[in-house]
Amino acid sequence: MDDFLRRLTALIKKEYKQIVRDQSSFIIGVVIPIMMILLVGYGMSLDVKDVPVAVVMQDPSPTVQDMFSFMDGSSYFNPRYVTTYHEGVSLMDDRKVDDRKVDALVVVPPDFTESLRKGGGHVQIILWGVDPTTAKTAQGYMEAGLAAWQQAHMREYMTSYGTRLGMISVSARQWYNDANTSTWFFVPGLIVLIMTMVGVFLTTMVMAREWERGTLESLFVTPVKPLEIVLSKWIPYFFVSMGGFALCMIAARYLFYVPIRGSVLIIILASMIYLLTTLGLGLTISSLLKDQFIACQIALLVSLLPTVMLSGFIFDLKSTPEFINAVGHIMPATYYMELLKTLFLVGNNWGMIVKNCTILIVYGLFFFGLSVVVTKKRLE
């Protein structure tokens, strides 16, 4: 036991010095997560400003003009007023995508003022849905703007017309993309992606490097045990990966204001368990392939790509064909994804937490065990 600890400490010390002196693991562990979260986070454009909107005033009454005055001078909208539906549509024609003038159409029907007096005005909002995040946000702003106007003029109406002001109903349609995606949805997924990539790549790289440089051949003919070699890689890179994770969490909370409705502790714990899998997978790949370049290619194929495509990061697995759904459920990333999304956005769902954590622990032990087994002190 003493020998074990002494050798393990020596190897970890060595690994620590290498991490400090060689920037590549720092880049993978820290710089890449920061870049990814900034790029993807801001790339998904959380703030919607100056949305070009065409208001189709088929009923250009003063009431309607007043109703849309909230758009003028607002930093959120950049309105232009047209009188025919046709004119409005041509401004948002997708075939003229390069020179599309507006991202939303608000259609006010000719009999709007009339209907409003009778107690039920109807406005149609048509959104350019190719960018669903922007579309959804813009819709929200418009609905809010209309609601505020209604609130303010309720009493005034009562006195002027003696009738109750009708409710303005809004029907919204997204063109070109009827699905809708939420921004909050992405950030937990992004954390899964980063943890997968960082975990697998770090260990793939450092272990294959030792094979390539011949350092392992020299180490093998010392009393070192395979378990010690694997642990000496696993422990330091666990901390590097947790560093990347911490950055992701901070960014999620304070940069993108993603709600964390579940327990932070469980999120951390689940992530630690998940690292057991990714680090083990990386070590296994590099021990088997012994070549940095090939190992990194394979790591990309088995970790990052399926995580993006199949874990529910972009496509909800429930809506995929059964076969894809099954493939997705072979991957540990899927369970971690489900866990994080729920913990961030929904809250503590203990049944799911226990189930998914158990699955992740089994995967983790399997991959960690596999990495020990395939690291043989043999060269053939």
Next chain:
Amino acid sequence: MTHIVEAMHVSKVFHHTASGHPETALQDVSLTVEQGKITALIGPDSAGKTTFIRMLCGLMFPSEGQLNVLGEDITKKAEEVQDRLGYMPQKFGLYEDLTCMENMNLYADLHGIPEEKRTERFNKLFIMTGLAPFTGRLAGKLSGGMKQKLGLACTLVRSPDLLLLDEPTVGVDPMSRRELWEIIKSLVKEEHISVLVSTAYMEEAELCDDVYILNKGRILAHGTPEEIRNRSQGLSYWMPVPQGIPARVVQSALLDEEEHIEDAVPERGGVRFVIKRGETLADIQALSLYPSCKAVAIPCRLEDSFMMILREAQKRERLMEGFELDYTAKRHISSHVDIHVHNLLRTFGDFVAVDHTSFDVHKGEIFGLLGPNGAGKSTTFKMLCGLLPASGGELSVAGVNLRTARAQARANIGYVAQKFSLYGTLTVKENLRFFGGAYGMSKKKIFERMRVVLRMFNLEGREEDIAGQLPGGYKQRLAMAAGLLHEPKILFLDEPTSGIDPLARRTFWRQITALAAKGTTIIITTHFMDEAEYCDRMMIQDQGKTIALGTPDEVRKRGGDNLTMNEAFIAIVEDNRKKEAEENG
């Protein structure tokens, strides 16, 4: 007598190979290493030396036979044996991001050496290896020779019962090689370590107590260096060469007379040759071509016997047509300058890789670039071929300024890279066709020339073989064939003889001799010092500077009287480094 290593009828077959066929790396090898002795395993590249040593470490298991190391069956008690071993692989795994001291401490920790014992041991090792001033330097920043010494020090953090060294001096300059051997020798004396060392250098085998000759996985001979050396006793001669005829031509004349001659190499301005046992000088017809030159008997050496033994095991290949040579033709070097280099400079950041180098190569000359690793010869070479732009100076090849018209200059040159840049998945024929196309030859021309070079390099019948699956010697020949396909005026050869066996090396130089006689200009780099003797002129570089330039005779004499090229090289480099040290105070 105790056997530290005992191998009985050991064979090793690799089943998962690149070619898909099982390959026999070792066959029926029986060998013993005795207590307190240095046993050498000598043999050309791919003889099976590394495989055997890896099996001794328990990193591979034999396919057949019994292998006992330190009294234990290595296949059963690998870990126990590894505790008592010191193993230095060919490429020792130093951690380049760690300092010398940190590397040493890592290995000491792994071997469980208590702190109090370290200071003394480390001091001794650092002083021995001359690394004492560099303990705080990162291992990655050491020179090749120093890295090897640090590797050795790391394997010796404790005194092992058996030290296994796999070609410890490969790629190391002659000075560092000599120092490494001094360290090994003194360790054996002081600590009674038993050593098994593999090497491709005959001079090194002479320093050992016991020698095994390994070739193509089989042990060909065993004995003390003296016993092996004596096999060629009374058969070695040296003869001067007539004025004006290059030594390599006379050597070729002798070598071509296979029925009487075992081996011939140019040496000290003349030719050293070994006759077949039972023959006399009078039997040798080639000698009658040079009536003015008298051959004298000289003491035999290990290499003579080694070549004899190899020749017995494997016949040297007949030279094919296209390499006929007039054995009495005088050296003809035209005054036409083919390559002109003046004040050539190449820097990488602050580092000056080639420092104001000037030389000319004339048409029909063989020009050798020699130097320790990192001396700048590869950099110089790459600039000459137009693969790397120069930072300064003049550089023209075949009258074309390389600094302004690199592509044009390339049409005149043939290039054989160090690793024989062939397409491994293409056949011999496809490779040649590709290179012909790359040089812009017409289909008809390619077809014609392909037949010629296939015959020249004895590749007929192998046209459809996959290049990657050819044996090493054949790969080298295919690379030569590809380089000569477009009949270049100038041929660049980068370490063409490393990795091929000595018999193939003789054949290679025989071909070069014939090519030069026909007027091809040849520039060659090599780390075999003795190969400088084949050159008309040579240049030695060290730390980017030219330290010797001239005919092999002139260079040898600069080093001292009656030295071999290797000794002269060490003398010149050391002398030069001393001078520089004095100048720098």
